[in-house]
Amino acid sequence: MRQNPERRAALVDAAVEVLAREGARGLTFRAVDTEAAVPNGTASNYFTSRDDLLNQVGRHIHVRLTPDPAEVSATLESPPSPEVVVEFMHALLGRLLKDRSGYLALMELRLEATRRPELRQELTGTIASNLDENIRFHLDSGLPGDSMTVVLLYLAMSGLVVEQLTLPEVLNQFPVDDVIAALVGRTLPPAQ
Structure with a gap:
């Protein structure tokens, strides 16, 4: 080779x-x-x-879709808050829309993994590791919420990304900024 x-x-x-x-x-x-x-x-x-x-x-x-460390650091200059989480969700959506091919290819790989056990194992390991890293980052950064918060945001943002990349007109009546704000607001635990 x-x-x-x-x-x-x-x-x-x-x-x-x-x-x-x-x-x-x-x-x-x-x-x-x-x-x-x-x-x-x-x-x-x-x-x-x-x-x-x-x-x-x-x-x-996943390397292609990884955020720029400088952008992450700049966002973390603000104190941990729901607004910072919203900012991260906007950055995530923006990054995935910018690399549309990367995320669409990932969706294709997910579908193909249902038919190929080796790919399923490889992809499961990569995505599970990525989710674990997101949980660790969220908790270590002191952002509001716990591990389940990150899982819920991950699942909800995955659906939003699929809509925006495939059938964006479905959500025309719901501005994406409002959707992300509501998503974060309703997912995070109430302020103490």
């Missing part, structure tokens, strides 16, 4: 774009090569199988 890390990353990014546009059935080595504008056969030199490619895409998507 080839070891050029930059080329591998470019191929994985190309696979994300193919997944988002064509779905899992359209993800072939040839489609990845075409998307990455490399010679045919390049992807097959970097990935042992389609399953290997899917697993690497699953790990890489």
